[in-house]
Amino acid sequence: MSIYVITRRIISVAVLAFITLGLYGFGADIFLALSKMQFGPTLGRGFGFILALLATIIFGRIYCSTICPLGTAQDIAAGANFKRKYKYHKPNIIRYVVLAIVVIAVISGFGTLLGVADPYAIYVRAFSGALPHIFLIFLILAAAVFRGRFFCNTICPVGAILGCASKFSAISPRINEKCVSCGKCEKVCKCECIDLKNKTIDSSRCVMCGNCAKVCGVGAIDLISSQSEHRRGFFKSLSAAAFFGALPFVPKIFLPKSAPAGKSPSIPAGTLSWARFTNHCIGCGACIKRCPSKVLEHSYKFGIKGFMKPMFNFDKGFCQYECVECGYVCPANAILPLTPVEKSKVQTGTAQCSHQKCIIITKGENCAACAEHCPTGAIMMVSKNVNQKKRPVVKKELCVGCGACEYACPVFPEKAIVVTPLAIHQAAQLIEASPETQNTEEEGFKF
Amino acid sequence: MNRREFLKTAAYGGAATVFSLVMSMRPLKLLAAETTDYPDIVAVRGGEPAALYKRGIEAFGGIQNFVRKGQTVLIKPNMAWGVGPERAANTNPELIREVIKSCLEAGAKSVSIFDHTCDQWESAYTNSTLESVAKDSGAAVAPGHIESHYQTISIPNGTLTQVKVHELYLSSDVIINVPVLKHHSGTGMTAGMKNLMGVVWDRGEYHRTSLDNCIADFCLFKRPTLNIIDAYKVMLTGGPRGHAGSRYSNPRMLIFSTDIVAADTAAARTFGVEPSSVSYITHAESRGVGSAKLDGMKIQRIEL
Numbered sequence: 001m002s003i004y005v006i007t008r009r010i011i012s013v014a015v016l017a018f019i020t021l022g023l024y025g026f027g028a029d030i031f032l033a034l035s036k037m038q039f040g041p042t043l044g045r046g047f048g049f050i051l052a053l054l055a056t057i058i059f060g061r062i063y064c065s066t067i068c069p070l071g072t073a074q075d076i077a078a079g080a081n082f083k084r085k086y087k088y089h090k091p092n093i094i095r096y097v098v099l100a101i102v103v104i105a106v107i108s109g110f111g112t113l114l115g116v117a118d119p120y121a122i123y124v125r126a127f128s129g130a131l132p133h134i135f136l137i138f139l140i141l142a143a144a145v146f147r148g149r150f151f152c153n154t155i156c157p158v159g160a161i162l163g164c165a166s167k168f169s170a171i172s173p174r175i176n177e178k179c180v181s182c183g184k185c186e187k188v189c190k191c192e193c194i195d196l197k198n199k200t201i202d203s204s205r206c207v208m209c210g211n212c213a214k215v216c217g218v219g220a221i222d223l224i225s226s227q228s229e230h231r232r233g234f235f236k237s238l239s240a241a242a243f244f245g246a247l248p249f250v251p252k253i254f255l256p257k258s259a260p261a262g263k264s265p266s267i268p269a270g271t272l273s274w275a276r277f278t279n280h281c282i283g284c285g286a287c288i289k290r291c292p293s294k295v296l297e298h299s300y301k302f303g304i305k306g307f308m309k310p311m312f313n314f315d316k317g318f319c320q321y322e323c324v325e326c327g328y329v330c331p332a333n334a335i336l337p338l339t340p341v342e343k344s345k346v347q348t349g350t351a352q353c354s355h356q357k358c359i360i361i362t363k364g365e366n367c368a369a370c371a372e373h374c375p376t377g378a379i380m381m382v383s384k385n386v387n388q389k390k391r392p393v394v395k396k397e398l399c400v401g402c403g404a405c406e407y408a409c410p411v412f413p414e415k416a417i418v419v420t421p422l423a424i425h426q427a428a429q430l431i432e433a434s435p436e437t438q439n440t441e442e443e444g445f446k447f
Numbered sequence: 448m449n450r451r452e453f454l455k456t457a458a459y460g461g462a463a464t465v466f467s468l469v470m471s472m473r474p475l476k477l478l479a480a481e482t483t484d485y486p487d488i489v490a491v492r493g494g495e496p497a498a499l500y501k502r503g504i505e506a507f508g509g510i511q512n513f514v515r516k517g518q519t520v521l522i523k524p525n526m527a528w529g530v531g532p533e534r535a536a537n538t539n540p541e542l543i544r545e546v547i548k549s550c551l552e553a554g555a556k557s558v559s560i561f562d563h564t565c566d567q568w569e570s571a572y573t574n575s576t577l578e579s580v581a582k583d584s585g586a587a588v589a590p591g592h593i594e595s596h597y598q599t600i601s602i603p604n605g606t607l608t609q610v611k612v613h614e615l616y617l618s619s620d621v622i623i624n625v626p627v628l629k630h631h632s633g634t635g636m637t638a639g640m641k642n643l644m645g646v647v648w649d650r651g652e653y654h655r656t657s658l659d660n661c662i663a664d665f666c667l668f669k670r671p672t673l674n675i676i677d678a679y680k681v682m683l684t685g686g687p688r689g690h691a692g693s694r695y696s697n698p699r700m701l702i703f704s705t706d707i708v709a710a711d712t713a714a715a716r717t718f719g720v721e722p723s724s725v726s727y728i729t730h731a732e733s734r735g736v737g738s739a740k741l742d743g744m745k746i747q748r749i750e751l
Contacts, residue, residue, distance in 0.1 A: 292567050292569050292570070293567045317567075320566060320567040320570050321529070321566075322530075322570050323529075323567065323570060359654065359655065363657075365656075365657045365658060365659075366633050366634055366658045366659055366726065367633060367654045367658060368631075368632040368633035369633065369650075369651070369654045371632035371633070372565070372631070372632050372633055372687055372688070373565060373566075373688070374688070375688060375690070376690060377685050377690035377691070377692055377693075381632050408565075408651075408654075410651035410652070410654040410655040411655070430691060431690050431692040432691070432692055433691040433692060434684075434691070434692045434693060434694050445490055445492065445700075445717075445748050446716040446717050446719070447490075447712070447713045447716040447717065447741055447746070
């Protein structure tokens with residue numbers, strides 16, 4: 001049994017390490033692959049959730065002790081408590097409330113709100129540096145020190161769903177006739193699900209960590225076993241898995257394509273529209289963490305559906321024209337991966353200059369910081385006559401909405417040039433190319 | 448030796464020591480000017496950047512006239528933009544490679560480059576290819592985006608009296624300013640003086656206050672030892688970043704001068720504008736930063 005536990009631990013620590021390193025820019029490919037295996041971000045919009053459900057109905061919740069980074073983080077935190085002794089607890093009713101919330105949220109099209117409680121998202125947001133996110137993971141890890149996988153079996157929406165699929169999983173741990181009721185297994189069960197009075201292990205809460213089998217001195221725990229109740233009830237788990245797998249598609253079919261009400265923020269190219277974005281993004285913040293320009297941040301002012309979704313803040317930075325990083329770290333296909341050429345043809349917003357605020361007009365000084373930074377040539381410096389100082393005018397069809405102008409504008413508190421976001425992204429025109437070489441090789445020196 | 452002889456020897460020895468110390472601290476360009484009659488401006492055209500550089504620096508008596516063994520050198524290119532070398536929005540990489548090599552051959556203790564970029568710093572350092580060229584050539588590449596690397600200095604008579612300047616500009620023994628000549632939407636054109644905006648932290652302050660005056664006044668604080676203006680490929684429209692519609696000329700020229708105003712004046716003519724129409728050049732001249740009167744200067748024009 002030790003081999004199982006050692007292998008599982010190595011895998012879970014490796015997954016945790018690569019996800020963490022990936023947030024700091026190391027091993028981008030493996031980070032993306034691991035994030036696309038996460039259940040929450042891929043539910044209804046990827047393949048990871050299907051693999052997780054399949055694995056769960058066969059092997060139980062091994063996902064929760066290998067793939068989920070928050071699970072491994074809790075185990076490591078709980079490891080600090082050397083003297084820990086877990087006790088069996090009856091199933092918590094809160095789990096069922098959570099389950100109901102999950103179903104209602106997903107059917108009504110607010111499924112991405114579950115990102116607030118999604119374990120992958122919670123883990124990634126913990127690296128954002130923002131206090132509320134750090135506090136949340138601290139609470140969860142603190143609870144783990146005393147109550148093991150308390151979060152996983154009480155609040156976690158992924159745990160609630162996978163728990164239904166694992167209740168009658170094909171393979172599950174069981175206590176056999178060799179048991180002498182010494183109680184060692186109960187003390188190490190981090191899911192508090194070993195009932196020694198009835199000699200049962202609740203597989204809907206068990207994360208298949210293997211600690212019980214490892215510690216049992218008489219070989220009374222068969223970690224990998226096929227129990228008759230499970231064989232009879234397998235169909236129920238299968239149905240539960242199918243139900244939750246199909247659930248995200250219900251709003252897609254039955255709800256009209258409704259855009260969230262109100263204004264929308266500026267969001268990266270590859271999101272296609274605010275409506276599509278809010279239906280995919282779980283607010284994990286991987287894009288925010290990896291953005292080299294540091295222009296993305298969580299938004300809190302764009303309604304319920306917009307809650308915690310990333311948006312551009314052009315006071316902090318601007319979207320570098322050549323950069324496509326965010327599309328390559330998104331697990332939920334909320335930001336589609338683009339090439340720089342594809343990105344250059346996307347208009348996410350348009351800029352407009354309020355001349356009455358512009359330094360060229362208010363101070364009569366040369367500025368043109370906006371035109372200077374514009375990557376597409378959308379800003380022209382024009383004047384009506386020779387006596388008028390040239391001032392910036394935006395050719396909207398060339399603008400991609402990157403915000404370089406707004407960021408560079410030195411006027412405060414209100415910038416003279418501001419980007420207005422588009423709720424549905426449009427196609428940007430490219431500036432007409434000039435002939436390759438003007439071949440005006442001048443003869444001689446002009447001085 | 449009696450006491451009198453001892454005192455005489457000590458006095459002469461002390462004076463000699465002080466004299467040589469003082470002489471070694473004086474700016475090299477003064478030494479060069481006194482010992483040999485070098486031109487005010489050297490302009491070389493009609494070749495590749497490496498060849499242009501070698502011929503031009505030779506006319507100034509070689510890089511060893513500017514870089515002594517054991518000195519620290521800052522080469523300030525323009526690498527502000529996240530675009531490739533073909534755009535000529537950043538300094539030509541082959542030119543930078545050659546300048547770095549020659550400084551190291553002259554015995555420089557270290558050669559560094561950096562820029563406080565306008566575009567996102569990694570994209571600018573990478574796409575310009577200047578980071579990799581510099582590292583290949585043995586130069587150190589310093590970050591320009593970290594505020595704590597900048598220190599506040601005073602410009603008593605400046606439009607801005609306090610400016611945050613990068614520590615490398617403050618501490619390096621030799622500063623070689625290697626800008627690229629091109630169009631600029633704000634100032635009309637950019638060359639030597641404008642390139643020094645890249646050693647300053649708060650560029651927005653320049654734009655907010657008075658762009659042309661601040662550019663000129665900064666040179667009152669500290670001027671580069673030598674200016675080499677890259678006019679190999681000149682962006683005529685759409686600058687400073689350039690775009691698909693930008694037009695170019697190909698003077699295939701480098702302009703060398705220790706006088707930054709003179710260099711920019713010659714650059715303005717090469718670009719195709721009257722120097723008197725470039726506000727920061729006229730400001731700089733009136734404030735005594737340098738001279739824009741090319742007629743009175745010794746200009747060596749070299750065709751390769």
